Amino acid sequence: MPATVGNFVNGEWQDTETGETFAVENPADTEDVIAHFQQSNAADTNRAIEAAAAAQDEWAETPAPERGEILKQTAQQLEARAEELTETLVREEGKARPEAAGEVQRAVDIFYYFAEKANDLGGDVKAASSTDSQLYTLGEPLGVAGLITPWNYPIAIPAWKLAPALVTGNTVVLKPASQAPNVARKLVECLESAGVPDGAVNFVTGPGSEVGTAICEHDAVDAISFTGSAAVGDIVYETAAEDQKRVQLEMGGKNPTVVTESADVEEAAEIVGSGAFGVTGQACTATSRAIVHDSVYDEFVQALVDYAESLSIGPGLDDYDVGPQVSASELDGTLSYIEVGQEEGATLEAGGGQPDETEYEDGHFVEPTVFSDVSPEMRIAQEEIFGPVVAVIPVSDFDEAVEVANDSRYGLSASVVTDDLRQAHRFVDDVEAGVVKVNEKTTGLELHVPFGGTKDSSSETYREQGDAGLDFFTTTKTVYLNY
Structure with missing residues (x-):
């Protein structure tokens, strides 16, 4: 009997109030039902957003190296479960096993990479124009980040959004694609086992018309990172722009x-x-x-x-x-x-x-x-x-x-x-x-350099990955200190 998987909200795995679920099938054999996931609505999503908002100050005040240590332990958890995660990814998304194994390793590498970047977070010192003064900047988290991810890289793309968002002190609400949410769910389990505080990471499944819209509209959400089709990305951008949320869109290609x-x-x-x-x-x-x-x-x-x-x-x-x-x-x-x-x-x-x-x-x-x-x-x-x-x-x-x-x-x-x-x-x-x-194929990306497109492939606002990924999830405070 396939398991029923809950949402992860404020440190607890829980069902929706309606009790409605949807099935995820193996695309190589549709008779193979992998699990049932929550058919969440706007109210379920809002609870997750409110949990993230309540946890944000404490998470932001956690020293960056301590946040990095949680990411490092998450990477270790992912590494220990690599075979299981690979099989999960193949069963729900359909990739050939070597491709799935490579994607799981990519998620491991991303968490290790951003764990190390935690030690370098801070700002810049500039020369002041007067004596007895200092001029410098501080990087601060935006607040609550809504992460909307696709099915085609169901662990790598959540990883490259989650890791920089968390290491910079943001709390998150992750909405994975309904076609392949199971490996993302197991990624959240690894974060939970690594000791991420209650409310810092929230996981909500369901249709974009309900969950995605609620994330885009909620006043407590400060940033949205979306990967998916250009048609949906345009809707995300228009909705989020109404209250000037920071938005990052990566969309289609030809x-x-x-x-x-x-x-x-x-x-x-x-x-x-x-x-x-x-x-x-x-x-x-x-x-x-x-x-x-x-x-x-x-x-x-x-x-x-x-x-x-x-x-x-x-x-x-x-x-x-x-x-x-x-x-x-x-x-x-x-x-x-x-x-x-x-x-x-x-x-x-x-x-x-x-x-x-x-x-x-x-x-x-x-x-x-x-x-x-x-x-x-x-x-x-x-x-x-x-x-x-x-x-x-x-x-x-x-x-x-x-x-x-x-x-x-x-x-x-x-x-x-x-x-x-x-x-x-x-x-x-x-x-x-x-x-x-x-002299290389168009696919395949290094994790420490910026990624993004032009024209209708991207919002052309912020890039993902590497230092660019950190930039998206932070805002700059400039300090003039006269002593």
């Missing part, structure tokens, strides 16, 4: 990889393929457009088709390369775009359907898909698909490649594959993206 005439074609196909089909294409930084020079176009398409067809498809726990999509609606969306691509006149080179073996009938599986003969104005070249689908677009020169790369409402991640150093530098200078890579 990420290009440019393949120049000097590129090693086999290497380029592997870079594009791993960026497009890794994590079943369910990453905001996934490669969805390959923009390829005419002189190597046909050779590249064949190499990418070979790469796609070499990948095995199946349940993540069984060591397949490509797992299922997270839900029936995500699968339907991907299949719909594959149909659109064919209707628009693109050539379906590989994939395009669902595996038909009996073992896949209860899962949301789709084949890695390659389209060639794609023109930049086609919907499959403009709209985010969020599945393992890549559109290959021919161009005649480097300038056209950059122009096509920038022809998108999004600007999250972009890469170029080239052996020409001049083109590499020009691409870095000219491409419209918050993350730019040379």
